[in-house]
Amino acid sequence: MASRPDLKLIGATLHARLVAGSSLTVTSEIAEVFTPILCKSLYREFFNIGDLNMIDTAVTDALVGYFAHPERYEPTRSSLFTYLRLRAGSNLLNLLSSEQRHHAPKDSVEVEAPDTVYEEGADNLEEALIKRELNERVMGQLRTILPNELDQELASLMIDGVRETQYYAEKLGILNLPEEEKAQIVKRNKDRIKRALQRKYKREDRGHVV
């Protein structure tokens, strides 16, 4: 049986990187890891909500708030998921209350504060948390563009956010070369992969993004 990813550890690692300010990709990683499971968790609890966009809004507001003030989260008190889940849940309750005020008494919705204790591992949420799985979605699209298995492995390391040269050097079988030469070869291969993507990417596959 495959080992289950440790949600608490993933959250702690990402939070430490965000607070350290050393990574520019960490906000994207946090969003990709936590947004889907936070939404899923709220969908499950507030299944009778008519407008599912409210859940998306509650979750994204929680993330925007966290990105603006990561210091407000105290890792010693709860996991990052628990913290974000509580914030998103609270945002949603506020949205629902204001909605109720607008529509009451015509079609009021019963809103109760959630009494769930958000344990790590509840409802197998971690299953959805494997970063590999998230990146698999990206890799699925890239496989057709990068038929070479080695290129796929290198691209996979890149989109995993791996920055250390040694992992690429290992894949390329150049571990024994001097550091400078290794770095040059790794950079050349990374650039080649990006160029391949740029050359082969088809315009008609695009959708709306921002």
Next chain:
Amino acid sequence: MLSDSDGALLRLAGKLRHDRRFMSYALASFQHQEELDIEQLADSLRIPPVLLLRLALCRRPNSESEQFAQQVREVADYTLTDEGQLANLLRQVEAIEKLRELERTTLNSAGESLTGLLAAARDHAEGEDEQSESESSDPDAGTD
């Protein structure tokens, strides 16, 4: 293609358009400056939507930092974007931001100067009025 589950991430990228610290802001500014639609933006970066979304959610490299090149490389690698193109996009956005800032500062200081000038003119005019009023209400004024 983007999947349904990307809806919330799209919404998040949309909210981060208003925060200068994020790539979403830089991408939106570039789109606005170049009058590009989202497809043209994707064209210029030549990456699939799922990676453009990922890029939008990253923090924005700081061109004034000594680590700018390294920061651009980190983001470019993570999103499989060409680092040269990304650096150019960021520099362009920043240059136009600075021009706008300068324009605003110039307009503000011109406005302040004009306000000051008008206030001085008003004070001067009021001073003259007061003087002529006191002269006309004092019959002995100027007769000694």
